[in-house]
Amino acid sequence: MIQIKNLKKIYQTKKQKVQAVDDVSLTINQGEIFGVIGYSGAGKSTFIRLINRLEEPTSGSIEIHEKEITKMSANELRLKRQKIGMIFQHFNLLWSRTVYDNIAFPLEIAGVAKSEIKEKVMELIHLVGLSGKENNYPSQLSGGQKQRVGIARALANDPEVLLCDEATSALDPETTDDILDLLVSINQKLNLTIILITHEMHVIQKICHRVAVMENGKVVEEGDVLDVFVRPQSKTTKRFVQQLNPLEHQQDKLAEFINDRDDSEVIKLHFIGKNTKRALISEIAKKFDVEVNILQGSISPTQEGSYGTLFIELNGANDVLTKTIEYMKQAGVEVEVLKHA
Incomplete structure (x- = not known):
């Protein structure tokens, strides 16, 4: 030491x-x-x-x-x-x-x-x-x-x-x-x-x-x-x-990819360790009545494990969006809401 x-x-x-x-x-x-x-x-x-x-x-x-x-x-x-x-x-x-x-x-x-x-x-x-x-x-x-x-x-x-x-x-x-x-x-x-x-x-x-x-x-x-x-x-x-990962810190550039709708949320997800291999987007698309628009993402390895960042847009009813976001949080993924419906 x-x-x-x-x-x-x-x-x-x-x-x-x-x-x-x-x-x-x-x-x-x-x-x-x-x-x-x-x-x-x-x-x-x-x-x-x-x-x-x-x-x-x-x-x-x-x-x-x-x-x-x-x-x-x-x-x-x-x-x-x-x-x-x-x-x-x-x-x-x-x-x-x-x-x-x-x-x-x-x-x-x-x-x-x-x-x-x-x-x-x-x-x-x-x-x-x-x-x-x-x-x-x-x-x-x-x-x-x-x-x-x-x-x-x-x-x-x-x-x-x-x-x-x-x-x-x-x-x-x-x-x-x-x-x-x-x-x-x-x-x-x-x-x-x-x-x-x-x-x-x-x-x-x-x-x-x-x-x-x-x-x-x-x-x-x-x-x-x-x-x-x-x-x-x-x-x-x-x-x-x-x-x-320059794009992760230029969130204003995401605007051109986002639909101008009242029933959408823009979410930033952080996947850490084993969660980087989880098919979470597929899970929520099957489980909830939401449309998922993937905006951008990346996965980076480190000696202590991988971490990934994914920006997505969710479209759907407010109560369904709330349940979807809560599901992602319970899955061990860090969730940051960037744009509220």
Whole structure:
């Protein structure tokens, strides 16, 4: 478990003080993938560099497995950093070294025997899907392959935590998905805690269990990814969620599809988890004397399950519409009436 309490980082410039991280407190559980998302300048990059003290905090505390990082001496910190892996946006590989030698580098620094290094490096090369590339140099690799080397290198000393600093921002969408799939596989195989910062909501949606949203150095929202996606609270979170499903947040555009009738209701439905597979529209069409006009909808997967949004128009007698809406609520679907009959 990682416990972060009242973490602050203030930079002093000639003209002013800049508070990059402002009183952040988080608990990150063992074995979870925890995402931190924010726009440029939100403080997320500074935050992740504070965790392994690449940046020194101004105040606050960071505990990893009940060991307080912020109180460690330089020598204690050097040893502890071997158990905190980190991967970077621009790979940070040694260009004069082969894939094998890049991965072996942290083991050499740690004083591991050559025979053990070879076994470990080949194991990691296989784990990240680079078998046959061990003698290649970074200049001979694609962006995705370079990041796989970075991941293998970060895993060399069997870390307790893996920090990912915008690890997919320099990659194309297809390669991004491949790297995210690899991180999920590593998380599951090694029960490795992963802290991932990004400005892409797709990344959070695809692999994270929980997420914190940062703005101006503060955490403005935190929770399970599924809850945050379905019920975003802060303006910043709503903007990120809108990136994935723009139409859901442009309800005024539904007007052109809606019948100008007095006996209609426009409903927004949220399906969560197993309910995304339920044939609810078919059920109500058979059970109630209503006409159903599907306006738009989508289903999105997350690590914690799928969620779906569906906009429908119901036409029928008022009492029947009331009963239909109540039936949908009892079915475990979140119902929001946007236009009353």
